[in-house]
Amino acid sequence: MNFVDADHPDVIAFAEEATAGATTDREKAVALFYAVRDGIRYDPYVMADDPELYRASAVLQAKVGYCINKSVLLAAAARAVGIPARLGFSDVRNHLNTAKLRERLGGTDLFLWHGYTELFLDGPGGDGGCPPDKGGESRKRWIKVTSAFNIELCERFGVLPLDFDGEHDAQLHPYTADGRDHMEYVRERGSFEDLPYDEIMRDFRAAYPRAFEESAAPVVDTFRPA
Secondary structure (H helix, E strand, O other): OOOOOOHHHHHHHHHHHOOOOOOHHHHHHHHHHHHHHHHEEEEEHHOOOOOHHHHHHHHHHHHHHHHHHHHHHHHHHHOOOOOOOOEEEEEEEEEOOOOHHHHHOOOOOOEEEEEEEEEEOOOOOOOOOEEEEEOOOOOEEEEEEEOEEEEEHHHHHHHOOOOOOOOOOOOOOOOOOOOOOOEEEEEEEEEOOOOOOOHHHHHHHHHHHHHHOOOOOOOOOOOOOO
8 A cells, every 4th residue: 555645636736835935955855844744633543553544644633643644744735845855753752641641542652653754954053955065975864854843833832843844853752841851752763765654553453452442432532633
């Protein structure tokens, strides 16, 4: 299954609309980041084992997702406008995990397979056109971008919103705005051209059986802004 369906008409339309007026890959990447960050609401309770829900085009239609879904969409949208993109994953410990979500995940604050997007762009000092450096090598490199938490969610939980300048990594903050512990990266999973769905679901079912129980009670969405 092709999860990063960059050739889907809806994904192409979304990407072209979001990048209207942008002239460089950097400008397009920044525009796409904010379109996905704030246009797709973050909700960890949509974690499910239906592969169709992880297609970029399906995430776009649903307008809601968690880190993995949103990263797939950003990767697809980037590819749709000609920016090389892939998926990256890490295990993270969320020190601001809510009691309700912690219960849903079996009492842990460890999130396996946290997803982000890697975009192949100019690094610091480039002009968006990928000029060579003094040694004749391209300045382009893979930049890690996390589009998970929309601005309303950040404001509600006192989390510093992630911004992206098109040059530097935009990864989850280790601390909140008032200095509390927030996100801790504990393991790198690597980079992938498409979603390693089977491997992720195998680990999720083993680590979070309650989240996949059909009899699990519906969860009131505490992640929607008040």
